[in-house]
Amino acid sequence: MGKRVLVIEDEANISEAIRYILSKDGWEVDTHADGADAAARVSAAPPDLLILDVMLPGRSGYDILDALRAAEATRALPVLMLTAKGQTADRERAARHGATRFMTKPFANADLVAAARAMMAPT
Amino acid sequence: MSINLLVLACLVYVAFLFAVAFAVERRADRGQATWLRSSLIYTLSLSVYCTAWTFYGAVGYAARSGLEFMTIYLGPTLVFVGWWLMLRKLVRIGKQQRVTSIADLISARYGKSNTLGVIVTLLCIAAATPYIALQLQSIALSFAAFAQDLPAAHFTERQDLFALWVAVGLALFTILFGTRNLDANEQHPGVVTAIAVEAVVKLLALVAVGVFVVWAVADGPGDILGRIEAAARPEWQIQPGRWVGLIFLAGVAIICLPRMFQVMVVENADERHLATASWAFPLYLFAMSLFVLPIAVVGLEIMPEGANPDLFVMTLPMTLGQDGLAMLAFLGGFSAATSMVIVSTIALATMVSNHIMVPLWLHLRAGATARRGDMRGLVLNSRRLAICVLLGFGYVYYVVTGGSAALAAIGLIAFVGVAQILPALLGALFWRAANRIGAGLGIGVGFAVWLYALFLPSFGPGVFISAQVMAAGPFGIDWLRPYALFGVEMDPLLHALFWSLTLNAVAFIAGSLLGFPRPLERVQAAQFVNAFDIQAGTRGWSQSAAEAEDLLAMAQRILGTAESQRFFQSHAGAQGKAGFLPDTTPQFLDALERKLAGSVGAATAHAMIEQIVGRAMVSVEDLMAVASETAQIMEYSSQLEAKSAELERTARQLREANDMLTKLSVQKDAFLSQISHELRTPMTSIRAFSEILMDAEGMSDDDQVKYARIIHDETIRLTRLLDDLLDLSVLENGQVNLDVQRARLGDLLDRAVLASNSVRPGRDFVIHRDPAAEAVEVETDTGRLAQVFINVLSNARKYCDAEHPVMTISVARDGGMIEVDFADNGSGIPSDKQALIFEKFARLTDQMQAGGAGLGLAICREIMHNLQGEIAYVPGQGGAAFRVRFPQRLETEAPARALSAA
Missing domain, CATH: 1.10.287 (Helix Hairpins)
Incomplete structure (x- = not known):
C-alpha cells in the first residue's frame, strides 16, 4: 500500500479526522486547508487520491476540479468530493465537473475507507 | 259694366289659377318643378302678406290717416332686413323639426304639448276670423261697387249674398288646391305658384292704377306731390307713439301670422331663398306702397263726398270711365283677398286637423288600429271641414259686424291677436329655460286680454260686451273697463297691444321660471335654441331614390358586408327582385330595424333607418331613448x-x-x-x-x-448555531420581548469588552475609550444592546488583521439618539462586501477563524431594528468601523418593529 492521499478541507477538525482514519488504513495523508492555491499544490506533486471539499475559502472545490481536469497530468486523477450539502443537485454537479466519487457529510468512517480503497482498485 | 261680366271674369281668372296650380303640381310630382321652387317664387308667395286690406284698405287708410299706413310695410321690412337674427333660425328649425304650422312649432318646442297646440290653434282661428271676414267684405264691397246700377233696396241684401257666394267659392277653391292630396312635407307647390301669380297680378293692378293717376289724371310726380301737400289734414299728423306701436305690431304679425308661417317656413324649399327675400320682399312692399298716397289724394279730390276711400283703387278708374283698368283693379283686389284666404285656411286647417281633430279621433278610437288609408282620408276630410267652418266663421263675423268697420281696423285687430304668440315663440328660439307652463300661461293670458279688450268690443256695443260694461267696467269696476284697463286710457288698439303683450310676457317669464320643464322639453329646448349647432336636418326633406343602397351601405357598417348582402338579397328575392336592393317597404324596414337593433339597440336602429329613409324626422322620444341607451352604455x-x-x-x-x-x-x-x-x-x-x-x-x-x-467543542458550536437561529427568528418576527432598563452606557461597554475578551484571548488588543462621553444614562433593552456591542468587539478581535490591533470606541449624541462608533486599525472590509456583511451566513473569511455560524451581524441588525435604531458599516475610517445608533430613551409604547427585510 502506501498510497498517497491529499485532503483539501478547510475545517481543521474534519481534516484531522480524515487524516487519522486513512492513516490507520495505511495511507500516506497530506492535508491542505486553502482553496486558492490547492490546484497548484496538487499539480506540483499529484497524489494517488484527492479528497476535495466543495465549500472552500478562496476557491470552490468545483473550480479546483475544473482546473485539474483541464491539465494533462491530473486529468485522470481519482477525486473523491465531500460536501455538506447533500442534495441530488450537488451530486450531479460534482459528476459533471468530473468527480470520481461523491460523499456527503457526515459520513461513516468505514464508508470513507471503503471508497478510498475502491478508487484505487485496478479498473 | 255688367255684373255678369264681372262674375265671368272672376271664374276665368280662377280657372286660370287652377290650371297654373294643377300644371305645377303635375310637374312637381314628376320632379321637374325645380325652377318653380326658386327664390323668385318664394318672394312672390310672401306677398300673401298683402291682402285686400293692403290693396284696398291702404288707400282708405291713407285717405283717413295720411302716411300712417306705411307702418304696416315698415314692420315687415325691418324683420326681413334683419332676417339673419330671427327668420333664419325659424326656417332652420322648421326644417329640422319638420314643423307643419306655427301651432306645431310651439307645441314641438314645449315638449310636444298638444294642449299648447290647441291653444295656439284656437287663438289663430279667433284672430283669423275677422281677417277672413275682411277679405270677404272687400270682395263683396267691390262687387257691390260694380252693381250700383241695381235697385238700392237690394243693395245690402245683394252684398251679403255676394259675400256668401264668395265664401263658398273660396272654400271650394281652397279645398281643391289645398287638400288635393296629403303631402308628406305639408308643401303645396301648386298653391304657392298660384299665389305668386296673384302677387304679380295685384302688384300690376295697383301700379297700373297708380301710373294712371299720376300721369293721366295728374301731371306727373311734381303735380302729385303738390296735391298731397295741399290735401294734408290735421289728422294726417304723424303720431310717434302710434307709429312705433304699429311698426312693432306689423313686424310681429309677419312672424306670427299662420299664413306667413306657412309660406315663409313650411313652404320654404331652400334656406337661401330667405336671403334673396330679405331684400326682394321689402322691394315688393315698397312698390305696393308707392302709389297709395297719390291714389288716395286724387280720389279725395275727384270722388264725391261720402265715397268709400277703401274702394278708390277701383272706383277711381271706374268713375273716370276706365272700365278695363277698373276690371284689372278688381282682379288685383280679388287676387289679394283670395290668396290670403286660401293660404290662411290651409294653414289653419292643418292646425285644426293635426291638433284637434286627429288627436280627438285617435282618443275616441283608442285601441282600434288605424290603417294608413283611413288616416289619410280622415286628415283630408277634417281639413276640408275645417276650411268650410273657418270661412263660415268669417262670413258670420262679416254679417254680425255689419261690414261697416274700416278694413284697416279689422286687420289690426287680427294682428294684435296673433302677436300673442310672440313671447312663446321668442322663448322657443332663444331661451332654453322657457317651458310649456310659461308658454301656456302667457298665450292664455294674452289671448284673454285680447278678447276682452279688443276682439269682443270690435263687434260693437251690445253684441258680446254691453255698452254699460264698456263705459263703467264689469260690475262697475272702473279699472276693468275694456278700453282702459288699470285706468290707462289711450288708443284702444295700442292699449290692447300693450296690456295683452305685457301681461302675456310677464306670465310667460314667471311660468317658465317657476315651472319645471320635462326632460322632453329640455331636449327640444336645446335643439331649438342651438339649432345652428345641429348638423342633421335638411336632408330629411328630400326623398332619395337611392334609399335602399344607402340602407345597404349603412347596414354593412353595422352587420358586416357578407351578412348585410345576404339579408338584403333574401328580402329582394322575397319581393321577386334580383340583386341586392329590395323595395323599402315598411315590412322590409321593420325587418331591417329589428336586425340592426340586435347590434346597436332599438332606438339607434330606428333613428338610423329614419335618417336615411326620411319618412319622419327622428322624434325627440327616439333621441331621448338613444341618449339614455348611450348613457347606459357609457355607464357600463x-x-x-x-x-x-x-x-x-x-x-x-x-x-x-x-x-x-x-x-x-x-x-x-x-x-x-x-x-x-x-x-x-x-x-x-x-x-x-x-x-x-x-x-x-x-x-x-x-x-x-x-x-x-x-x-x-463541536456540540457547543451546534448549540450556539441553533440558539442563534432561534434568536434571529424571534427578532425577525418582531416577537421579541424587550426588557427595558436604565443603565450607564459606559457600564454596558465595560461588560461587552469583558465578554469579548474570550475571543482570541492570547492576542494583544488595545481599546481606546472616552469615559466622559460614555457617562450617559440610556433606557433601552440593555442586555440586547450589550449583545450587539459584544458581537462587534468579538468580530474586531477575530478579524482585525493589524499587527497591533487597536480599537477606538467613541460616543456621540445626535438629538435623542446616541451613536457609538467601533473602529479598528485593520484593513477593513472591501467595499464590494460591505453590503453583504449584515446578511445571514455572510462569512467572509475562513470558517475556523470565525468560529461562528455567520449570523452575528444579521442578529445585530435585527436587534437594532427592535431597539428603533440601526447598525451600519462606516467606510473610510482606516479600518473596519461600525456605528451603532439608537434612541437614548426607547419608546416602549411604540410597537416593536415588525418583519424586517428578509
Missing part, C-alpha cells in the same frame, strides 16, 4: 373600465406577491442549504471522532482527550 363602459383597472391592479399585486414569494422561496432554499451546511459540518466532526473513539484501541490518552474535546 365606465364600470368595465373601473373593473378592468381593478383587475389590472389585482394582477399587478399578484405579480408582485408572486415575485416576492419566488424571491422568498429562493432565499428560503438558499437559507436551508446554508443551515444544512452549517449543521452538517460540526456533525461530520462529531460523527467521525466518535467512531474513532469507539475503536480507540492503541490510541494514546492524550489523543483520546483531544478528540473528545473536539466532539465537545
Whole structure:
C-alpha cells in the first residue's frame, strides 16, 4: 500500500479526522486547508487520491476540479468530493465537473475507507 | 259694366289659377318643378302678406290717416332686413323639426304639448276670423261697387249674398288646391305658384292704377306731390307713439301670422331663398306702397263726398270711365283677398286637423288600429271641414259686424291677436329655460286680454260686451273697463297691444321660471335654441331614390358586408327582385330595424333607418331613448373600465406577491442549504471522532482527550448555531420581548469588552475609550444592546488583521439618539462586501477563524431594528468601523418593529 492521499478541507477538525482514519488504513495523508492555491499544490506533486471539499475559502472545490481536469497530468486523477450539502443537485454537479466519487457529510468512517480503497482498485 | 261680366271674369281668372296650380303640381310630382321652387317664387308667395286690406284698405287708410299706413310695410321690412337674427333660425328649425304650422312649432318646442297646440290653434282661428271676414267684405264691397246700377233696396241684401257666394267659392277653391292630396312635407307647390301669380297680378293692378293717376289724371310726380301737400289734414299728423306701436305690431304679425308661417317656413324649399327675400320682399312692399298716397289724394279730390276711400283703387278708374283698368283693379283686389284666404285656411286647417281633430279621433278610437288609408282620408276630410267652418266663421263675423268697420281696423285687430304668440315663440328660439307652463300661461293670458279688450268690443256695443260694461267696467269696476284697463286710457288698439303683450310676457317669464320643464322639453329646448349647432336636418326633406343602397351601405357598417348582402338579397328575392336592393317597404324596414337593433339597440336602429329613409324626422322620444341607451352604455363602459383597472391592479399585486414569494422561496432554499451546511459540518466532526473513539484501541490518552474535546467543542458550536437561529427568528418576527432598563452606557461597554475578551484571548488588543462621553444614562433593552456591542468587539478581535490591533470606541449624541462608533486599525472590509456583511451566513473569511455560524451581524441588525435604531458599516475610517445608533430613551409604547427585510 502506501498510497498517497491529499485532503483539501478547510475545517481543521474534519481534516484531522480524515487524516487519522486513512492513516490507520495505511495511507500516506497530506492535508491542505486553502482553496486558492490547492490546484497548484496538487499539480506540483499529484497524489494517488484527492479528497476535495466543495465549500472552500478562496476557491470552490468545483473550480479546483475544473482546473485539474483541464491539465494533462491530473486529468485522470481519482477525486473523491465531500460536501455538506447533500442534495441530488450537488451530486450531479460534482459528476459533471468530473468527480470520481461523491460523499456527503457526515459520513461513516468505514464508508470513507471503503471508497478510498475502491478508487484505487485496478479498473 | 255688367255684373255678369264681372262674375265671368272672376271664374276665368280662377280657372286660370287652377290650371297654373294643377300644371305645377303635375310637374312637381314628376320632379321637374325645380325652377318653380326658386327664390323668385318664394318672394312672390310672401306677398300673401298683402291682402285686400293692403290693396284696398291702404288707400282708405291713407285717405283717413295720411302716411300712417306705411307702418304696416315698415314692420315687415325691418324683420326681413334683419332676417339673419330671427327668420333664419325659424326656417332652420322648421326644417329640422319638420314643423307643419306655427301651432306645431310651439307645441314641438314645449315638449310636444298638444294642449299648447290647441291653444295656439284656437287663438289663430279667433284672430283669423275677422281677417277672413275682411277679405270677404272687400270682395263683396267691390262687387257691390260694380252693381250700383241695381235697385238700392237690394243693395245690402245683394252684398251679403255676394259675400256668401264668395265664401263658398273660396272654400271650394281652397279645398281643391289645398287638400288635393296629403303631402308628406305639408308643401303645396301648386298653391304657392298660384299665389305668386296673384302677387304679380295685384302688384300690376295697383301700379297700373297708380301710373294712371299720376300721369293721366295728374301731371306727373311734381303735380302729385303738390296735391298731397295741399290735401294734408290735421289728422294726417304723424303720431310717434302710434307709429312705433304699429311698426312693432306689423313686424310681429309677419312672424306670427299662420299664413306667413306657412309660406315663409313650411313652404320654404331652400334656406337661401330667405336671403334673396330679405331684400326682394321689402322691394315688393315698397312698390305696393308707392302709389297709395297719390291714389288716395286724387280720389279725395275727384270722388264725391261720402265715397268709400277703401274702394278708390277701383272706383277711381271706374268713375273716370276706365272700365278695363277698373276690371284689372278688381282682379288685383280679388287676387289679394283670395290668396290670403286660401293660404290662411290651409294653414289653419292643418292646425285644426293635426291638433284637434286627429288627436280627438285617435282618443275616441283608442285601441282600434288605424290603417294608413283611413288616416289619410280622415286628415283630408277634417281639413276640408275645417276650411268650410273657418270661412263660415268669417262670413258670420262679416254679417254680425255689419261690414261697416274700416278694413284697416279689422286687420289690426287680427294682428294684435296673433302677436300673442310672440313671447312663446321668442322663448322657443332663444331661451332654453322657457317651458310649456310659461308658454301656456302667457298665450292664455294674452289671448284673454285680447278678447276682452279688443276682439269682443270690435263687434260693437251690445253684441258680446254691453255698452254699460264698456263705459263703467264689469260690475262697475272702473279699472276693468275694456278700453282702459288699470285706468290707462289711450288708443284702444295700442292699449290692447300693450296690456295683452305685457301681461302675456310677464306670465310667460314667471311660468317658465317657476315651472319645471320635462326632460322632453329640455331636449327640444336645446335643439331649438342651438339649432345652428345641429348638423342633421335638411336632408330629411328630400326623398332619395337611392334609399335602399344607402340602407345597404349603412347596414354593412353595422352587420358586416357578407351578412348585410345576404339579408338584403333574401328580402329582394322575397319581393321577386334580383340583386341586392329590395323595395323599402315598411315590412322590409321593420325587418331591417329589428336586425340592426340586435347590434346597436332599438332606438339607434330606428333613428338610423329614419335618417336615411326620411319618412319622419327622428322624434325627440327616439333621441331621448338613444341618449339614455348611450348613457347606459357609457355607464357600463365606465364600470368595465373601473373593473378592468381593478383587475389590472389585482394582477399587478399578484405579480408582485408572486415575485416576492419566488424571491422568498429562493432565499428560503438558499437559507436551508446554508443551515444544512452549517449543521452538517460540526456533525461530520462529531460523527467521525466518535467512531474513532469507539475503536480507540492503541490510541494514546492524550489523543483520546483531544478528540473528545473536539466532539465537545463541536456540540457547543451546534448549540450556539441553533440558539442563534432561534434568536434571529424571534427578532425577525418582531416577537421579541424587550426588557427595558436604565443603565450607564459606559457600564454596558465595560461588560461587552469583558465578554469579548474570550475571543482570541492570547492576542494583544488595545481599546481606546472616552469615559466622559460614555457617562450617559440610556433606557433601552440593555442586555440586547450589550449583545450587539459584544458581537462587534468579538468580530474586531477575530478579524482585525493589524499587527497591533487597536480599537477606538467613541460616543456621540445626535438629538435623542446616541451613536457609538467601533473602529479598528485593520484593513477593513472591501467595499464590494460591505453590503453583504449584515446578511445571514455572510462569512467572509475562513470558517475556523470565525468560529461562528455567520449570523452575528444579521442578529445585530435585527436587534437594532427592535431597539428603533440601526447598525451600519462606516467606510473610510482606516479600518473596519461600525456605528451603532439608537434612541437614548426607547419608546416602549411604540410597537416593536415588525418583519424586517428578509
